[in-house]
Amino acid sequence: MSHTPETEAAPMVRFENVTKRFGDNQVCEDLTFTVAPGEFVTLIGPSGSGKTTILRLLMTLERVTSGLIEVGGEPLSHMPRGGRTVPADEKHLRRIRRRIGMVFQQFNLFPNMDVLRNITEAPVHVLGRDKEAAEAHAMELLGMVGLAEKAREHPSRLSGGQQQRVAIARALAMRPDVLLLDEVTSALDPELVAGVLGLLREIASTTDITFLCVTHEMGFAREVSDRVMMFDAGRVVEEGPPESLFGEPGHERTRSFLRAVL
Ligand code: ADP
Numbered sequence: 001m002s003h004t005p006e007t008e009a010a011p012m013v014r015f016e017n018v019t020k021r022f023g024d025n026q027v028c029e030d031l032t033f034t035v036a037p038g039e040f041v042t043l044i045g046p047s048g049s050g051k052t053t054i055l056r057l058l059m060t061l062e063r064v065t066s067g068l069i070e071v072g073g074e075p076l077s078h079m080p081r082g083g084r085t086v087p088a089d090e091k092h093l094r095r096i097r098r099r100i101g102m103v104f105q106q107f108n109l110f111p112n113m114d115v116l117r118n119i120t121e122a123p124v125h126v127l128g129r130d131k132e133a134a135e136a137h138a139m140e141l142l143g144m145v146g147l148a149e150k151a152r153e154h155p156s157r158l159s160g161g162q163q164q165r166v167a168i169a170r171a172l173a174m175r176p177d178v179l180l181l182d183e184v185t186s187a188l189d190p191e192l193v194a195g196v197l198g199l200l201r202e203i204a205s206t207t208d209i210t211f212l213c214v215t216h217e218m219g220f221a222r223e224v225s226d227r228v229m230m231f232d233a234g235r236v237v238e239e240g241p242p243e244s245l246f247g248e249p250g251h252e253r254t255r256s257f258l259r260a261v262l
Contacts, residue, residue: 010073012037012178012210013058018067020053020234027053029234031067037177040204040211042221042242045231046257051214055180058212059102060093071096072177098126101171102180105187107163109155109170115142116151119170127174134173141169145199161192165199172203179203181213193217200224218262222246230254 011034020028027050035041043051056062057069060076069076078085079092109118119138123129142148145165147158155163164184171179181200185193197220204211204224215221221228222242229239230251238251249255 009037011035011070012039012072013212014068014070015054016068016070018057018069019065020050020057020062021065027234028057031234031236033229033236033239035210035212037210038208039226040213040224042213042215042225042228043231044215044218044221044228044257045237049231050234051231052182055102055182055212055214058178058180059100060097072099094126098174099177100180101174101176101178102182103164103167103171103184105183107155107160107167107187109163109166111155114152114154115147115158115166118155118166119173122170123173138169138173141172142166145169159192160188161195164188164192164196168196168199168203176209178210178212181211181215183214183216185215185217216261218246218258230257232257 013035015031015033018028018031019026031054043054045051053062057064058071058076064077074096075088076093076096077088079088110121113121116135116138119141120131120134123134123137124131139148139151142151145168147162147165147169150158150162150166155166158166184200185196188196197217201220201224203209213221213225225242227239228242228245229236230245230249230253231237232253237253238245238249245254246258249258
């Protein structure tokens with residue numbers, strides 16, 4: 001996908017001069033970037049370079065130390081009220097969080113609920129959707145991820161690959177604008193990785209969801225991304241379309257990272 005400035009839609013995600021510190025540890029340093037609606041952006045870089053923190057900031061699991069983050073034009077840190085701008089309250093954050101889905105390395109399914117309930121829980125109890133409509137949608141999603149026959153199983157009875165498919169269906173059940181993927185295949189047995197990546201590739205190509213993806217799967221990143229951002233020590237050292245970033249990296253840090261992982 002290419003975006004010229006003239007035709008560029010308002011960004012779905014915007015980071016402006018974002019800095020995040022944990023005590024003395026500066027994890028993100030003055031980060032400024034945008035992600036367009038429907039774009040698939042992959043974050044690569046060495047462990048500890050701040051990639052997961054960026055996803056957690058977006059998910060409002062962490063707060064910025066300074067700077068601004070917007071999702072769909074709405075700031076995470078503050079909101080308009082009565083002609084003034086006031087700090088964001090929990091209600092405002094919940095509203096933004098609903099637009100964002102996240103899939104984690106460790107699946108994080110609810111162990112005490114069957115697969116169907118894992119998927120319908122948030123649509124029914126957070127969005128207030130009708131239970132039957134939510135179940136019909138969940139069954140449709142389970143069909144899409146190839147697990148319709150597992151609707152009444154508990155997560156512990158599923159393989160890692162199947163659990164991750166359920167987690168993906170659960171995220172999609174909220175009809176998110178943005179989907180955050182945090183090393184979603186890292187905990188899987190090698191033979192299960194390709195199936196999950198294939199599923200994500202299909203979702204990326206058939207929906208207009210905006211993706212931010214942290215992965216060590218460079219082949220996948222190369223194939224599916226519109227743009228790859230290479231992080232080091234909390235900064236973007238280089239970014240570009242995958243063919244140029246992987247094909248002819250311009251920065252020595254990118255070259256040495258790719259040599260180590262490819
Ligand atoms: P990556 O995803 O690139 O491996 P992370 O974003 O997980 O990097 O971590 C970046 C740095 O932030 C690391 O030094 C990590 O120890 C630190 N960090 C992350 N989360 C916390 C936290 N909740 N408290 C303190 N330090 C943290």
